[in-house]
Amino acid sequence: EPEVTQTPSHQVTQMGQEVILRCVPISNHLYFYWYRQILGQKVEFLVSFYNNEISEKSEIFDDQFSVERPDGSNFTLKIRSTKLEDSAMYFCASSEIPSSYNEQFFGPGTRLTVL
Amino acid sequence: AQKVTQAQTEISVVEKEDVTLDCVYETRDTTYYLFWYKQPPSGELVFLIRRNSFDEQNEISGRYSWNFQKSTSSFNFTITASQVVDSAVYFCALGLGAGGYNKLIFGAGTRLAVHP
Numbered sequence: 001e002p003e004v005t006q007t008p009s010h011q012v013t014q015m016g017q018e019v020i021l022r023c024v025p026i027s028n029h030l031y032f033y034w035y036r037q038i039l040g041q042k043v044e045f046l047v048s049f050y051n052n053e054i055s056e057k058s059e060i061f062d063d064q065f066s067v068e069r070p071d072g073s074n075f076t077l078k079i080r081s082t083k084l085e086d087s088a089m090y091f092c093a094s095s096e097i098p099s100s101y102n103e104q105f106f107g108p109g110t111r112l113t114v115l
Numbered sequence: 116a117q118k119v120t121q122a123q124t125e126i127s128v129v130e131k132e133d134v135t136l137d138c139v140y141e142t143r144d145t146t147y148y149l150f151w152y153k154q155p156p157s158g159e160l161v162f163l164i165r166r167n168s169f170d171e172q173n174e175i176s177g178r179y180s181w182n183f184q185k186s187t188s189s190f191n192f193t194i195t196a197s198q199v200v201d202s203a204v205y206f207c208a209l210g211l212g213a214g215g216y217n218k219l220i221f222g223a224g225t226r227l228a229v230h231p
C-alpha cells in the first residue's frame with residue numbers, strides 16, 4: 001500500500017541553525033501539508049501546498065518557514081533559523097484530487113529537537 | 116469559529132471495559148468532514164475513520180463504533196471490550212470544504228490507558 005515517507009525520523013540541531021525536513025508524498029497525490037505537534041499537545045496545521053504554491057498557511061508559519069517541491073517526488077519544510085520552541089514532531093501529509101472525502105494520509109513524522 | 120473539543124484529557128479503563136471518547140465540533144460550513152486518528156506511543160498518526168457532513172449513519176468496524184449526531188455537533192467514538200493495545204492518544208479532527216486542499220483542525224486529544 002502506498003505511503004507517505006519522511007526523513008529523517010529524528011533531527012537534533014542547535015538553535016539558530018537551518019533545518020530541512022523531507023517528505024515523499026504518495027505518488028499520485030497533488031495536495032501536500034505540514035503539521036506540527038509539540039510534545040504532549042495537539043496536532044496543528046502549518047501549511048498546505050498545491051500546484052507549486054502555498055494554498056493556506058497558519059499563524060505559526062512565519063517568515064522562518066518555507067516549503068518547496070524541488071522535484072516530482074519530494075516536499076520539503078525548511079526552518080531558516082531554528083528556535084527552542086520549534087522542537088516538535090513534524091508531520092507531512094498528502095491527499096489526492098479529486099477527493100470527495102478530503103482524506104489526508106500522514107507520514108510517520110520527524111522529531112525535531114532544538115538545543 | 117472552527118474548533119474541535121475533546122473534553123476528556125485522559126481516560127483509564129480496565130481491559131474488556133467499553134469506553135467512549137467524546138468529540139464536539141464547531142463550524143459554520145455546511146460541507147465538512149470528521150475524522151478520528153489514533154496516535155500510539157510510537158508517535159505516528161493512524162487513520163481510523165472519516166465521515167462527511169451529509170452522512171449521519173453510524174458505523175461499526177469490529178470493536179470500534181462511531182456515533183455522528185449533527186444536532187449536537189458530536190462525533191463520538193466507542194471502543195467495545197477494550198484491549199491493552201488500544202492504549203494511545205486519540206484525536207478527533209475536522210476537515211473543511213469539498214476540495215482536497217483544506218486543513219484539518221485537530222482536537223487536543225484524549226489519552227486512553229487500558230490496564231490489564
